[in-house]
Amino acid sequence: MTTPSSTSAINPKPRRQRRSRASRLLHSPVFFPLVGFIAVFIVMALVNDNFLLPNNLTNVARQGAIIGIIAVGMSFAIFTGGIDLSVGPVMALSGTLMAGLMAAGWPPTVAVIVGLLLGMTFGAFNGACVAFARMPPIIVTLATMGIARGLGLIYTGGYPISGLPAGFAFFGRGEVMGIQVPILIMLLVYLVAYIVLHHTSFGRYVYAIGGNEEATRLTGIRVPRYKLLVYTISGLTAAIAGLVITSRLMSGQPNAGTGFELDAIAAVVLGGAAIAGGRGAILGTLVGAMLLAILNNGLNLMGVSPYLQDVVKGGIILLAIYIGRGRSA
Amino acid sequence: MALLALEKVSKTFPGVRALHEVSLHVEAGEIHALLGENGAGKSTLMKILCGIHQPDSGEILIDGTPQHFTSYRRACAAGVGIVFQEFSLIPGLSVVDNIFLGREPRNALGLIRHGEMLKQANALFERLDIDIDPQIRVHHLSVADQQFVEIAKALSLDARVLVLDEPTAPLTPTEVERLFAIMRQLRAQGVAMVFISHHMEEIFEICDRVTVLRDGEYVATLNVADTDAGALVERMVGRRVDNIFPERQPAPDKSDLVLEAHIRMAGRRHTDHIRLGRGEILGFAGLVGSGRSEMALAMIGAHPVAERRMTLEGHKVTLKSPADALKRGIGLLPENRKQQGLILPFTCADNISINHLSRFHTAAGLISRRREREAAEALMDRVRVKAPGSDTVVGTLSGGNQQKVVIARWLERGCRVLIFDEPTRGIDVGAKSEIYALMKTLTAQGISIVMISSELPEITGLCDRVLVFNHGHVVAELAGDDIQAGTIMTHATRQISLDNPTGAAEPAAHLERAS
Incomplete structure (x- = not known):
């Protein structure tokens, strides 16, 4: 930082220089979500005596993990300028398949792998419709949202599947080094997503497609291939969430995850992403998901009626988007 | 007053x-x-x-x-x-x-x-x-x-x-x-x-x-x-610029064909034949809407065609997408910078490196940001992009500098054929002259260039050979002293009445065109 940034503001032809650390932080897409998170966190801590208890904070993170994991796949879709509405039902379908296979005596490892593959297959189907058949993502995933929900209900007959092997509880209830496994899984998913988005070519293409799909295609990037991959990832993260929730409940719930797609979208947008694509940060999504989680938890602790909670959450999302709007890329 | x-x-x-x-x-x-x-x-x-x-x-x-x-x-x-x-x-x-x-x-x-x-x-x-x-x-x-x-x-x-x-x-x-x-x-x-x-x-x-x-x-x-x-x-x-076009070099050897294309556009009856020699600048002249850009897009597999046979350096190639074209060494600088060229929310460096990211991969398959930035900055210096830095968002630059960023993207890609669609639209004299000089440097390295331009001085001042388009087809091929503004306009406007700009009927000119 030998060059003071103030000189470049006057010099009409400034020399090449990198932004200062403070400016980088301020322009980081994570900055505003983080400020919002801290603000809500402080309010909740002041209003509720129990909010800061370690048990409660762990609880918040664990509850937020499900949406947090789903929101990773949603981020990929939204960064490309798309969307995936099918994540909730795909989560439920993958989870019930895992439960069903285990109840039928399959070893948990195999059941989990098959469940994850099912999620990826569903995602790949979404991706193929979007990328190769060139159908709009919102319509495609609206349709597969219904299909996945229906298949889950058909498979289970509408009843939860229980009687799962005790060892399976590890993913939803276990602890490693004092940290809850759902939180660990979530952090692992974010770590991988971060590396993919920021340090691989594929990650760069994700943003490029969202920024200008036509230019990306004309410059010689195989756009359809990467879109297929994006929706496959979204299916996979939904299935991972299915694994966690099924293990947590120790039963396969065909109706789980109703409305989760909207929470996941909210997390991504609260995280500072542009809904039109091309701009956003995966760590912002993590902050967004945790922001939603502390809102839920804090409002519960305050004894706010669930009906009013929805109103408050909606209002805060609007406020956040309003504050963050128009920030230049 | x-x-x-x-x-x-x-x-x-x-x-x-x-x-x-x-x-x-x-x-x-x-x-x-x-x-x-x-x-x-x-x-x-x-x-x-x-x-x-x-x-x-x-x-x-x-x-x-x-x-x-x-x-x-x-x-x-x-x-x-x-x-x-x-x-x-x-x-x-x-x-x-x-x-x-x-x-x-x-x-x-x-x-x-x-x-x-x-x-x-x-x-x-x-x-x-x-x-x-x-x-x-x-x-x-x-x-x-x-x-x-x-x-x-x-x-x-x-x-x-x-x-x-x-x-x-x-x-x-x-x-x-x-x-x-x-x-x-x-x-x-x-x-x-x-x-x-x-x-x-x-x-x-x-x-x-x-x-x-x-x-x-x-x-x-x-x-x-x-x-x-x-x-x-x-x-x-702030200085005197006498001639914005680089000095003319002797026309390259015609027999050394790099690219040969037979393309029939969707909905057309006739096949157009395009030959491109090594180190040649081939101009596509014609009115706006005469099918030049569509032909360019078809040449990289980005436009629907009824028929496309292409030979690159003697080998048959099948191009289904711009990615195929890039793999074979054919690149396009599209006509519309903002809609087809740039990824506006991206920085200069990210826009430049987008089509050769694999060069900066480490052993683990991750991108080395440092190497990527250094390479982008070197290219920005080479084409003289005026920007505060390589991490400046490209959307904030002026038109000429944006165009230079798009050009820079292709320089280290090792392409054998580059198609420049209106490379100097909305660009000032100084930058134009720089771009022309750059094109000449590229052809001296054996790269072949197709240049689409609506500016006749550019066509006449730069091209070794010119194909004139009219109503979606190549209607004339000009070389050497025949490359004159008047001749080009005659071919470009022949059989077209201004009273009938929609051109519903195909003019008979295509039937008598020299091939």
């Missing part, structure tokens, strides 16, 4: 001093050229005049009355009209709906008075002496007619000051003449016009006075009759 006066206007954007005490005076019934390189501050000055930006200091006076334009609407209401460089029409709406968008005349019930709108639109077109059906949807119109609709729209509020920001850039010579006829009409009616163009000959043909800007500062105001192109360029760039 001048109808329009801008007095000592200054404007600073974060990191850039865009304007410093710039003044501009335009009389009623005058066409006043505003001249300067990209980034000289022309567009910023005009945006201040139109209320889009507010000046840090200085004054805008109309008829001697100081104006405070806090918005575009305010400026319009005060009689300032502007035709932007980028079209602002809504393609799906009719001409008349576009003209009155946002201020439709209404009746007592609040419903739109279509009859009144039509009447006013027809009156406007009559005033401009142009023949456009006000009820046709804008996307059916030619680029030139869209331009005229923009002018009509700008005038519909009784504008006394009209700004034309590079109106001729997308137009063919014939269409430019039609535009100038309209401008002369308006001059006779006492409208004060500010005309921005990079074409010297246009300034000398149509303008009365010219104001030159350089690096955001006022340089001079001159009577066009008292000056010449050389003097203006010297004032613009």
Whole structure:
């Protein structure tokens, strides 16, 4: 930082220089979500005596993990300028398949792998419709949202599947080094997503497609291939969430995850992403998901009626988007 | 007293001093050229005049009355009209709906008075002496007619000051003449016009006075009759530029074919044949809409075709997508920078490296940011991008610098064939000359170039061979001394009547074309 940034503001032809650390932080897409998170966190801590208890904070993170994991796949879709509405039902379908296979005596490892593959297959189907058949993502995933929900209900007959092997509880209830496994899984998913988005070519293409799909295609990037991959990832993260929730409940719930797609979208947008694509940060999504989680938890602790909670959450999302709007890329 | 006066206007954007005490005076019934390189501050000055930006200091006076334009609407209401460089029409709406968008005349019930709108639109077109059906949807119109609709729209509020920001850039010579006829009409009616163009000959043909800007500062105001192109360029760039085209080299060996393509476009009956020699610059000339860009897109597999047979260095190649073309070493710099070329939210470095990211992969398959940045900065230096840094968001750069970023992307990609579609559109003389020199350097390295251009001097000054397009087909091939502006225009306009611009019937010219 030998060059003071103030000189470049006057010099009409400034020399090449990198932004200062403070400016980088301020322009980081994570900055505003983080400020919002801290603000809500402080309010909740002041209003509720129990909010800061370690048990409660762990609880918040664990509850937020499900949406947090789903929101990773949603981020990929939204960064490309798309969307995936099918994540909730795909989560439920993958989870019930895992439960069903285990109840039928399959070893948990195999059941989990098959469940994850099912999620990826569903995602790949979404991706193929979007990328190769060139159908709009919102319509495609609206349709597969219904299909996945229906298949889950058909498979289970509408009843939860229980009687799962005790060892399976590890993913939803276990602890490693004092940290809850759902939180660990979530952090692992974010770590991988971060590396993919920021340090691989594929990650760069994700943003490029969202920024200008036509230019990306004309410059010689195989756009359809990467879109297929994006929706496959979204299916996979939904299935991972299915694994966690099924293990947590120790039963396969065909109706789980109703409305989760909207929470996941909210997390991504609260995280500072542009809904039109091309701009956003995966760590912002993590902050967004945790922001939603502390809102839920804090409002519960305050004894706010669930009906009013929805109103408050909606209002805060609007406020956040309003504050963050128009920030230049 | 001048109808329009801008007095000592200054404007600073974060990191850039865009304007410093710039003044501009335009009389009623005058066409006043505003001249300067990209980034000289022309567009910023005009945006201040139109209320889009507010000046840090200085004054805008109309008829001697100081104006405070806090918005575009305010400026319009005060009689300032502007035709932007980028079209602002809504393609799906009719001409008349576009003209009155946002201020439709209404009746007592609040419903739109279509009859009144039509009447006013027809009156406007009559005033401009142009023949456009006000009820046709804008996307059916030619680029030139869209331009005229923009002018009509700008005038519909009784504008006394009209700004034309590079109106001729997308137009063919014939269409430019039609535009100038309209401008002369308006001059006779006492409208004060500010005309921005990079074409010297246009300034000398149509303008009365010219104001030159350089690096955001006022340089001079001159009577066009008292000056010449050389003097203006010297004032613009601060040095004398005699010839913007690099020296001609002997034509490359014709027998050394790099690319041969037989392409029949979808819905066409005839196959076009394109041959490209090593180190050659092959021009695609023709009117806007004559099918040159479509052919370029077809050559990289980005446009539907009925038939495509291509041979690259003697080997048959099948191109299904631009990615296939890139793999074979064929790259395209598309016509429309913002829509097809740049990823606007990306930084310069990210835009440049996008199609060769794998070069910066570490052993683990991750991108080395440092190597990527260094390579991008080296390329930016090579094509002389003026930007605060490689991490500057590309959308904030001027047009010429944006184009250089797009060009830089292809330089280290190892392409054997590069297709430049309108590489210098909206770019100043200095940058143009740099781009031409760059193209010559590339061909000297054995790279073959296809250049699509609507600027005839560019075609005649740079190309070794020229294919003339007319109504979707190659109708003539010119080489050597046959590459003359007149000859090109004859082939480009042959058998086409201006009264029938839609060209519903295929002209017979294709049948007799030499192949």
